[in-house]
Amino acid sequence: MRALLILLVIDILSLALSSPNDAYPAGYGDELGSCSCVEDGAVLRPVRREVHDNGRIFDITHKFTPSSPVGGNTEGIGEFLSLSMSMKNGSDYNFSLMKLPVHAGTHVDAPGHMYEHYFDAGFDVDSLDLEVLNGPALLVDVPRDKNITADVMKFLNIPKGVKRVLFRTLNTDRGLMYKKEFDSSYVGFMKDGAKWLVENTNIKLVGIDYLSVAADDDLISSHLVFLEGREIILVEGLKLDDIQAGIYTVHCLPLRLVGAEGSPIRCILIK
Numbered sequence: 646m647r648a649l650l651i652l653l654v655i656d657i658l659s660l661a662l663s664s665p666n667d668a669y670p671a672g673y674g675d676e677l678g679s680c681s682c683v684e685d686g687a688v689l690r691p692v693r694r695e696v697h698d699n700g701r702i703f704d705i706t707h708k709f710t711p712s713s714p715v716g717g718n719t720e721g722i723g724e725f726l727s728l729s730m731s732m733k734n735g736s737d738y739n740f741s742l743m744k745l746p747v748h749a750g751t752h753v754d755a756p757g758h759m760y761e762h763y764f765d766a767g768f769d770v771d772s773l774d775l776e777v778l779n780g781p782a783l784l785v786d787v788p789r790d791k792n793i794t795a796d797v798m799k800f801l802n803i804p805k806g807v808k809r810v811l812f813r814t815l816n817t818d819r820g821l822m823y824k825k826e827f828d829s830s831y832v833g834f835m836k837d838g839a840k841w842l843v844e845n846t847n848i849k850l851v852g853i854d855y856l857s858v859a860a861d862d863d864l865i866s867s868h869l870v871f872l873e874g875r876e877i878i879l880v881e882g883l884k885l886d887d888i889q890a891g892i893y894t895v896h897c898l899p900l901r902l903v904g905a906e907g908s909p910i911r912c913i914l915i916k
């Protein structure tokens with residue numbers, strides 16, 4: 646009887662101490678969020694941000710628009726959204742379909758991109774290691790008058806412990822990702838630069854500010870050097886404008902497209 650009473654008291658106590666119920670732990674949700682929209686006179690419109698949370702979170706992903714550039718094309722990706730059902734046509738909802746080159750915009754390359762046997766064996770974007778794609782990262786400025794050669798890599802002198810590097814180049818200054826015409830004179834890795842990185846650093850995430858990490862002259866050979874070991878992940882088409890070089894936490898998440906050797910990827914930097 647007494648034991649039962651004690652149990653009852655404990656039960657009532659724990660009920661009083663815990664969050665409203667046991668469906669989730671307490672301690673989150675006390676602050677109220679704000680509306681991410683603007684009432685502009687009578688017009689309601691969303692706020693689009695490049696920087697979030699008072700300068701703490703940088704969106705380093707480019708927007709997809711019909712004039713987003715894609716390799717070898719002068720007109721951009723074109724209309725990539727189409728409404729298969731639309732409210733204007735009497736449907737209860739709008740419902741869009743998307744058709745997108747997987748190597749356009751801010752995207753990731755999987756080993757199957759340049760190695761047939763890796764492609765066949767299933768080394769697709771779904772097989773990429775999220776640990777590599779998320780963690781401390783260095784944003785570095787590449788000398789603007791050069792492609793990324795072994796000499797440039799030596800000059801950058803990146804510490805051995807660094808695992809993730811985003812290379813900002815002349816591509817950013819030239820605003821190449823904002824031009825719909827593909828421009829093959831972009832800056833990227835020359836084969837010897839890629840080889841130097843693989844042999845002399847521990848870098849596993851290589852990010853760059855145009856559609857390819859490899860300079861056009863060494864397009865295939867540089868990719869082959871990077872992707873051969875299946876450890877290095879290439880993130881391309883990053884938006885690195887107006888961010889100070891330095892140390893951040895990067896978060897990049899590709900879509901789980903089974904069978905795809907590339908995927909759009911959302912990347913952010915956190916200060």
Ligand SMILES: *[C@@H]1O[C@H](CO)[C@@H](O)[C@H](O)[C@H]1NC(C)=O
Binds near residue numbers: 728730
């Ligand atoms: C809406 O209906 C019109 C006429 O049937 C058709 O031409 C058009 O493609 C439809 N559009 C969409 C978005 O469904």
Ligand SMILES: *[C@@H]1O[C@H](CO)[C@@H](O)[C@H](O)[C@H]1NC(C)=O
Binds near residue numbers: 728730732733738739
């Ligand atoms: C999509 O839905 C909105 C209503 O939410 C409607 O105003 C708009 O016309 C629709 N677009 C099309 C193409 O049907």
Ligand SMILES: *[C@@H]1O[C@H](CO)[C@@H](O)[C@H](O)[C@H]1NC(C)=O
Binds near residue numbers: 833
């Ligand atoms: C980088 O290499 C490309 C060819 O792949 C060339 O067109 C471009 O001028 C080079 N850029 C610099 C800054 O040297």
